[in-house]
Amino acid sequence: MTSLDTGYFGPYGGRYVPETLVPALDELERGWREIKDDPGFALELAGLQRDYVGRPTPLYRSERLAEGKSVYLKREDLCHTGAHKINNALGQALIARRLGKQRIVAETGAGQHGVAAATVCARFGLDCVVYMGSEDMARQAPNVERMRLLGAEVSAVEFGTRTLKEATSEAIRDWITNVETTHYMIGSCVGPHPYPELVGELQAVIGREAREQILTAEGRLPDAVVACVGGGSNAIGLFGGFVDDADVRLVGVEAAGAASLGTGRAGVLHGARSSLLADDDGQIADAHSISAGLDYPGVGPEHAFLRDSGRAEYVPATDDEALAAFHLLAEREGIIPALEPAHALARALELDAELVLVGLSGRGDKDLATVLSR
Amino acid sequence: MKRVSIYLMAGRDTPELAAAAVAAGADLLEIGFPFSDPLADGPVIRLAGERALAEGMRTEACLECLAETRARVDVPLIPMTYASILEAYGYDRFREAAVSAGATSFIVADLPLEAAPELPRVQLVAPTTPEERIRLAAERTDGWLYLVSLTGTTGARENVSSQLAGLVERARAVTEAPLLAGFGISTPEQAAAAAELADGIVVGSRAVEVAETEGASGLERYVASLRRAVDTVSPAVA
Ligand SMILES: Cc1ncc(COP(=O)(O)O)c(C=O)c1O
Numbered sequence: 001m002t003s004l005d006t007g008y009f010g011p012y013g014g015r016y017v018p019e020t021l022v023p024a025l026d027e028l029e030r031g032w033r034e035i036k037d038d039p040g041f042a043l044e045l046a047g048l049q050r051d052y053v054g055r056p057t058p059l060y061r062s063e064r065l066a067e068g069k070s071v072y073l074k075r076e077d078l079c080h081t082g083a084h085k086i087n088n089a090l091g092q093a094l095i096a097r098r099l100g101k102q103r104i105v106a107e108t109g110a111g112q113h114g115v116a117a118a119t120v121c122a123r124f125g126l127d128c129v130v131y132m133g134s135e136d137m138a139r140q141a142p143n144v145e146r147m148r149l150l151g152a153e154v155s156a157v158e159f160g161t162r163t164l165k166e167a168t169s170e171a172i173r174d175w176i177t178n179v180e181t182t183h184y185m186i187g188s189c190v191g192p193h194p195y196p197e198l199v200g201e202l203q204a205v206i207g208r209e210a211r212e213q214i215l216t217a218e219g220r221l222p223d224a225v226v227a228c229v230g231g232g233s234n235a236i237g238l239f240g241g242f243v244d245d246a247d248v249r250l251v252g253v254e255a256a257g258a259a260s261l262g263t264g265r266a267g268v269l270h271g272a273r274s275s276l277l278a279d280d281d282g283q284i285a286d287a288h289s290i291s292a293g294l295d296y297p298g299v300g301p302e303h304a305f306l307r308d309s310g311r312a313e314y315v316p317a318t319d320d321e322a323l324a325a326f327h328l329l330a331e332r333e334g335i336i337p338a339l340e341p342a343h344a345l346a347r348a349l350e351l352d353a354e355l356v357l358v359g360l361s362g363r364g365d366k367d368l369a370t371v372l373s374r
Numbered sequence: 375m376k377r378v379s380i381y382l383m384a385g386r387d388t389p390e391l392a393a394a395a396v397a398a399g400a401d402l403l404e405i406g407f408p409f410s411d412p413l414a415d416g417p418v419i420r421l422a423g424e425r426a427l428a429e430g431m432r433t434e435a436c437l438e439c440l441a442e443t444r445a446r447v448d449v450p451l452i453p454m455t456y457a458s459i460l461e462a463y464g465y466d467r468f469r470e471a472a473v474s475a476g477a478t479s480f481i482v483a484d485l486p487l488e489a490a491p492e493l494p495r496v497q498l499v500a501p502t503t504p505e506e507r508i509r510l511a512a513e514r515t516d517g518w519l520y521l522v523s524l525t526g527t528t529g530a531r532e533n534v535s536s537q538l539a540g541l542v543e544r545a546r547a548v549t550e551a552p553l554l555a556g557f558g559i560s561t562p563e564q565a566a567a568a569a570e571l572a573d574g575i576v577v578g579s580r581a582v583e584v585a586e587t588e589g590a591s592g593l594e595r596y597v598a599s600l601r602r603a604v605d606t607v608s609p610a611v612a
Contacts, residue, residue, distance in 0.1 A: 016457050016484045018414040020500035020525050022507070159420070160410075169411050176414070177526040179502060268457040268484065269411060281432040282462030283410045 007193025010308060012301030015192040017271045024179045029194040031099045048090055053080045059213035064332040066349045073360040074210045081116050083362030084206060084234045085187060089116035091202035093124045096183035103127045106185040107171040109136055109164030110293035111143025112362055113187030118152035128152040131170045135162035136292045143366050161286050164296045168270050188231025189300035192271030196300050200236045207241020214357055224249040226348040227359035228340045230293045232300035234361035239312060250312035253344045257288030260299040261307050261314040275304040290319040291339035317343040326371060338362035376604045377401040377574030379554055380581050380597060383422040384431050389442040394590040396447045399601030407436040407455035414483040416529030418579035433463050437475045444476025454481040465490050479516045487511055496520050501537035505544055512549030519545060521555045521572060529579045531558035534567045542571045562603030569607040
């Protein structure tokens, strides 16, 4: 089962983990394949997506953002807990329950995945430990309080960059140690196989809905679909709805200081081979972004594959460009976005395309302190 | 005779430390090539790696360190590192460079059993590893099999893992390869207890700590104490 050909997207992906975890990944893969084909699971997930998360999320046509083009926003910010992260967390909670794992570990950068994990753990009565870099705890303080209120233990990671990269390493080390009792609820389409595929499929609901909604609204497909890319989960979920429509441009927007796809090289981080920010020796470099959710030197392996194949293009947006888009959306549409999707918006508005669909992956409450301090 | 393997982080003092460890009875040495994000390592080796990187121990410097170490000792020398380092350097190029610097095999903590068959290396198995994977690891391993005696990262523990006995038993059932137990072994008592079960022991975090705080002479005393403890299990035959 653990063969070299499974779990790869071209030359990317795989399972670059200490041997201790390999059987757990096999178990997860088996569990996931079983549950995926189980009508009871599909029904339960759909019910919770509707009644608990608030799906389908609206596709909103923005009237006042850009002249001469139609901009549609896929409103994942209206999901319960305020970001797309809950789509993945909910599905993984059902998988953990099926695998009989009572304890959940997760990593978080912006705190949105941590909040989503804490939320579903509260809902399903699971124990939850969230690893978070101390630097991120400071800049995303409201989310730390939220996680604690939901009953999760937030464990500060005090070494290295003190951001998402180290939090992820620490969550994986916890999993290595407690693998028999614990499910690792990874927050993006990164990590060892089967996580990139599993997270991608759980987020694919975004793209499925968006495709149907735009066809209903416009009677045609968009010219371009744009999403921000940190680990890449909201983008892969949105792109999934359009990847087979060859005429639809897929545009991923990275933070300029964390452009794993734009300026990275092939390497191995957190269990997968992908495009990374690393130096000539393979040492992982620091990422820099105003947005904690994009502040990560790696990216999901499927994005590296989509880049190489030319099916998707990846462009950067700077901190200042994201901030400008953040203010623009707040002032023109009365929607305060998270800083992550503000990157997507910044590039979307200047794209040479008439009908653009943008993934608005989360809301901006968590970022107020960051924005106000600028 | 039971074997004692000592892990040292690559650094300026490593050749001298290696000579001290071998003088005290180490049978083989693992030389850590530091990586920025070492998933299998606990705090001691992680911090030692951070310091080594800060001192410039990049791949070329590590290879030089390996060659200088080889000039001082005759025992097998095994670079221990992570896949990212090999990805960047090139697997074949890394193997050739390391072998010509004196490496006798490799350990890559996050490279799966199935990957890079062209790189001969010591394979690791853990308490969670099922029998058929232990068999596969034993078939592919280079010389001996590394038993990760616990589910966890590197670092000293209170006691030898209760999972070790079962792992040894399962490994013995499928292979004749020598079994060396590592992870969580630090005291002479633990070394003896693990050597009762396995064919040898690997000590990492504690050796790195002693080397840092007490230098070569401290390391020599420490390794000698491990050697004596292990030899009480199976006295050396001349
Ligand atoms: C609102 C929002 N969007 C995007 C991201 C980036 O993650 P991904 O690229 O996996 O969608 C985050 C991460 O925390 C987020 O909170």
